Amino acid sequence: MPPKKKGTKRKATPQANGSEITNGDSTPAPPDRTTWPGWVEMESEPAFFNVMLKEMGARGVKVQEVYGLDEEMLAILPQPVHALIFLFRYRDTDEAQQEKGTDCPNHVWFANQVPDYACASVALLNIVNNIEGLQMGKELRDFRDFTRDMDPLSRGDAIDSFEFVKHIHNSFARENDLLIADMAFKQKAAKAKKRQAVTKARESREAKKDVKAPLKEKSSNVKTTPTRISSRMLRKTPKGGSTGSCHSSPLSDPPESDPEYENAPSKLAKSAPKSNGTRRSTRKPQPRKDTFAASAAAEVDDEDGFHFIAYMPIQGHVWKLDGLDSFPHDLGGVDATGGGDWMSIAQPALQTRMAMYEGADIEFNLMAVVHDPALKDRDGLLRNVKELQSTEKRLDSVFEDWRSLDGAETTKEVITSSSTNFDISQADIDGTGLVESTSQRIEKEEDLLALIQMRNQVICRQRPLRASIRDALESAKGDEEKAKHRRHNYGGFVRSWLGALAESELLSELLEAA
Template structure:
């Protein structure tokens, strides 16, 4: 589940970071855990660059994450096609009810068992449902291992999948690790407290049951019945023993009251006296109002006013003619609705559903985000560039057969930036060229042509086409490098440097005038 955020915990984490390079803390909770052995997960920021780097390091090829700024149909058409899935980030609220009661075999779905791991669970629930996607060696083995598991077992398997967990936690700063670690320790403390309360409650209930059993056994003992004559005789003897004296008018009137009225009043008084003084089943009865019971410690635990629900990632994608909501906090995947390509595709079903949710949250807040898992255009762009290189190689072979000196001709001049083989700059290897299928149509044209000038003109046309292909691949690779640069800055610990630098300035007395001013 997305854990609740606690402002008090945040303050403790900030204080821990401030004390990391100078002072010591008395609390063991303020020790930054070791990333390599720490068993938890940290929150992921909704940044497409981080998701792209995660997919790359996991070994996934062929898809990328791109931000969606508008759910308008015009903007959605500008996304690289096809759009495989959507990732919706929102502040989690337990308001929705589940409808599906099972997980179909064609849907790979995992329950989110650990806290703070919803980003990775959303990614894995998506990539494991895209047909024909290159997952990489590690993820492919994991998918084969979990294909027959139920969603809960898959969630536990992901929690134990150190390969993915290390990539996920590599984006965490020390403060993130501290906060998540304190959250885990807090959950353990609350669990132990609940266990202690449950044990105390069970002990109290057992004692209460023993007392009730003892009272029940005592109540079954035979009671000695007293005759009403004994009570009447006692009253007569008491009257006989009273001294004779003059009575007031009120007393005389009381003596003249009918016996029935006297008996009634005497019965009421005796009953009141017995209720006030005589014990019943070993318990004292009183006419006072009972004190209010103390609330149950488990059910009436005070809520933390500083806590608020955390953010959560949910995936939406098409699978076998239906749009599915893959929320790791649901027990099973949920069907949003059926779709068909004739009616506009799966986005026509997902779009109104997401717009409705956004409008619902926008009434109170605007803290949500949407990202799309799209086909990585660099795959097709590199394939087109490889085909162009193969075409130029075919023209070169044919021209070599016609004339060995064709390269010295002015009209056959080749610029230095033209790629004629493998290229490190564009990420094209010799294996890529060997695996590529040859463009049969262009090569046949080159084989049929015997005119040197005609072949040179055809080759020149292919060279001009390569300029646009190189630009497209260059832009895509630059976007990948930008993502890697953002991830590098995120992973670098600038806090240590800043704290050390401020400490050195303080030692030199540079900060004193600034603080006093």
């Protein structure tokens, strides 16, 4: 491009996202997550998936990483295991090798992956909408009801328009992720055009091969064209050595009686190279290389990427739910009477896929969607505190100063009312009901020592509930902390920090020192 003239200013160039580039700055501004229409790639991190499930409103399940498919590794997973999420490097050749279903049964909720990079959310929705009795938020319930009678492709379109889930999915995207996704969309469009050009060029070449040139018939009435003889060779030289001004016509035949020119054609044939249509070089001809088609085909075929799919049992059958397939794939039935486990059916399919990457870098990851005991333990803790309060109320009616007796002490770890640490309120406790037999047993008991013993038993049952809930809360806190760091925009801080170093004329010194 020509150099800029001094004193001239570049006009602001409008960008696709509405921002402007001024003063020659070629760095595009990142799109806004809230209005950006696309999807970004998700990392295979259980913490991110747990935060997504929580913000979507799904309760009672959590995602946990699986380190192996052997019995020992599977035994440590919380039961039941609702589904497996498998991340692997997807290649275009996989599409032809995969076995696919022929339809989508009514009892299987399955959606196709319509937008790019949405496979993580598609896999999660394919799972949570097939878990019976799963507690869901209003948004997920309404979405399931809205898509209940749709076909898989229409459900995929509905996911692409489901702003509630898209916002949660894209909240994990950094500025660079959005810019890279935009660039990938442009490259994909360019590759599509190049793919069309390659296909069209290939079809044109094939069409030209099929059309053969018509054969020329040699007529018996057509004489062979005589060999052209140069007039210089047929020129008759007079005696005395002078050529003079008179010579024969170039097309006239030499006089047969002249002995000097009897062998003129044979001499010409010996001195002149033969020209019978063959190549002069002895090297074999090489086929012409179509560099455009080769380079374009190489770029078109390089479409590898990571992809999430799900495996889960649905009404006695194990299904592979791959959003890139047209329909779900039934892997087989589970023999419940023989003590069969659905994992034994999913294992061979997963092991076959994993064997493809043996000896190479790790190009797959496996996570399990398991039952989360935290919800059940919280309900158990509420009932425990309710029973403890009922027992203490009965003790107050029997003997008002019972707390001063030996064995009736209350340690600080025991929860007797609302607790912010365990996220329970008195309203939650009051709304919890007790088993009728337990309530009757407490109300009928009049012996003070028996009531104190009953209270101590309730406190003992509370200890493992507190430990389980505390572990679940710490785990959830760790997941939220990871998600917080992932969602935080460090780009602005880094740019401002580098700008401050540049203004202080320290950046060049640091670069030279590095």
